[in-house]
Amino acid sequence: MNRLMIILCMALAMLTSAAWAAPEFEESRGTGLEDREFRSWVGMGGQPGSSEAKFRSFGGTSAYSCANFAAGGDRKVRYVFTLPQGEFLEWVRVWGRKVDGTADVTLRLRRSCMSQSQTVPSTVTLSSTQIEGNVGEFSETLPVNVTIDNLDCKYWMDVEFGPNSQACSASTGDLAIYKIRTQNPLPDLIFWDRFIVSGSN
C-alpha cells in the first residue's frame, strides 16, 4: 500500500512537472479571448505623412518617435493595414509613450473607399481619441466595430503628434508609438490550429 501511494505521488509529481515544462501558449490560457484574433505592427512599421515628418526610432525597440523638435513640418504617421475580407474589426489598441511637455496625440482609425462609380474617395473617421498630458507609458483603445471591405476600401490608423505650430517634443523618446494592434473575432472554431494540441506541434 505504501509503495502504491508513493508511486501515485511520484506520478502526480511527474505530471505536474510536465505541465510546468510546457511551452508558453498564451492564447490558450483560458482568458476568455481564445476566439479573438490579434494582429500587431511595431511603431517603425508606419509611413510618415511626408518627408517633413521627422522621426527617430526610440531605444532601438522599433518604436516611432516624433522628432519635429521645432515648429513646422508634418506630424503624421500612418499605419495602413489589410485584414481578411469580411472580418469584423472590433478594436484597435495603440501602445506608446508620452511625457511632460509633449504635444497631444490624436489617434484616428480611418477608412477610405472608392467604388467603380466614384471618382474621388470618400474618407471617414471610424473612431478617434486624444491622449493628453504626462501619461508616461500608455495604452489606448479605439472601438471600431466595422466589417472589412477590401474591394472598395483601405483602412489605417492615423497618428498625429499635435499641430505643426509647435514642437511635438523636446527629445527622442518623449513622444513615441510602440505598437498598433487590431482585434477581431475568429470566423470559425475548428481550424484555428489545424487540430494541433497546444504545445505538441
Add this chain to the structure above:
Amino acid sequence: MSYISLTRALLAATLLSFSVGIAAETPDVEPITDPDALQARGFDPDGPPIYRFNQQADERALDVRIEEREQIESQIALAGVSVQDVNWASVQATDFQFLADQNSYTTLGNHSLSCNTDGTNLFADAPIRFARNRRLRFLDVWTRDDSVDHNVDVALYQACQPMWSGGAPVVTELGLIAGSGSSGERFQFISLPEVYAQNRTCTYWVRAMFSSCAAGTTVAVHKVRVIWD
C-alpha cells in the same frame, strides 16, 4: 499507511516536482547588457537589456542542414489541413525603414536594401507577422556581400508588452544571422529556438544591421523569411 510514510511520500513527490519543474523552468534566455553589444544591434547602450536564447550555432555544412530541414518541412506539410495554409512570412527591401528620417539609402530595382555611402543610420526595421500560436522554425536570409571590409547582419526580434495596459517593451532576440567576409550572393538560415507566436502581447520585426554604409550597394539585404509549423 502510516502518517509518517504518507508525509515522506508527499515530501519526495514535492521535491521531485520542484526539482524537475525548476530545471524545466530555467529560462533558456540570457540578458544582453553589454553596452557595445546593445549598440551594435541598434539598441540604446544605456537602456534596458534585451534578451537572447542560449543556442549553440549549428556548424554543420549548409547542404546537410538543408537536407535535415527538408525532412522537417515535409512533416510540417503533412500536418496541414488545407493546402491554402500559409506557414511563412517574408519581407523585402521596401518593407524596411531606416531608424531615422533623411537616411540615404536605396532599394535598387530588384528589392535589395542598401544604405548609400553617405548614409548615417546603419539599422533598418521591417515589421513581420506570424500566424497565432504557431511554432517558429526557420529564419531565412538572402544577402549580397561583395565587400571584404563590411557586412550586414540580420536579426529577428520579439517585443512584448502588457495585454491591456501601457509598458515599455521587453525585447528578445529570437535569432541572428551574421554576415562575414565577402560571400557574394548568399542564402543562410538558422533554426529558431522553440518559440510560439504570441500575437496578443507580442509583436515581431526584422532588423538589418549594416556594419558601415561605406560599402554602398555592394552590401545588401535581398529578402528575409520566417517559416513556422
